[in-house]
Amino acid sequence: MDCKWVYKIKRDQTGAISRYKARLVAKGFRQQLVTQQWPLRQLDVQNAFLHGDLQETVYLQQPPGFADPKQPDHVLCCPGYGPLSYFLGIEIIYKNQDILMSQQKYIFDLLQHAGLSKANPVDSPITTAANLALGDSSQCADPVKYRQIVGALQYATISHPDITFAVNKVCQFMHSPTENHWAAVKRILRYLKGTATHGLLLKHQSSSILHAYIDASLPTLMALPG
Structure with missing residues (x-):
């Protein structure tokens, strides 16, 4: 994992500076473990600022400003709870050298919260005839529940990117949802x-190069002078 320094100024009750603090934090969002075929370990730390003992092995880049010039490629090793299996509502299923990110339990819990555990499934997240707009029907009976469910759906796009467009549409009416919007949700x-059993497969042979695609019918973007 990569790491960085986080600086913070502590102030007293009058607003005066009492001390300066520096923390070294690991960039968990910068991992490229699958393509490198590195083992995944689950790290469950509570109140890390209390210097709790870890039971997992964590490999961390040398802190900025304290790297060993003679061994710049070496990493810090911290011993530490077992193979990564479930983290923040995401289940990790190992497929040989690949991993499958599944949110099956998260989705079932969300369905139960929405009262749709026994609802019949459909084959698409949104219809081509969907026409959502402000005030397109009577106000949603429970706007708070609408916002809670839609917020949870945004997290479900991690393993189900196929619902991203539909979720984006219903997110546009968080401030004033209607019954028509709720039907879309x-x-x-x-x-x-x-599709609860589906997930996002990360293959170890996948390229780490990011590719972007654009509709060729869109007008060409030009840089402004100056």
Whole structure:
């Protein structure tokens, strides 16, 4: 893992500076473990600022400003709970050297919260005839629940990127949802029920190069002078 320094100024009750603090933190979002075929380990740390003992092995890059010039490629090794299996609602399923990221339990819990555990699944998260707009029907009976479910659906896009467009549409009406918007949310949930066992497969042979695609019919973008 990469790491960085985080600096913070501590102030007293009057607003005056009492001390300066520096923390070394690991960039968990910068991992490229699957393509490198590195083993994944689950790290469950509570109140890390209390210097709790870890039971997992963590490999961390040398801290900025303290790297060994004679061994710049060496990493810090911290001994530490077992193979990564479940973390923040995401289940990690090992497929030989590949891993499958699944949110099956998360989705089932979300369906139960929405009262749709027994609903029939559908084959698409949104219909081509969907026409969502402000005030397109009566106000949603429970706008708070609408916001909670839609917020949870955003997290479900981690393993189900196929619902991203539909979730983006219902997110546009968080401030004033209608019954028509709620019906669209329920369709997304019914779609997830039928695809709950699906997930995102990360292959160790996949390239780490990011590719982007654009509709060729769009007008060419030009840089502004100056």
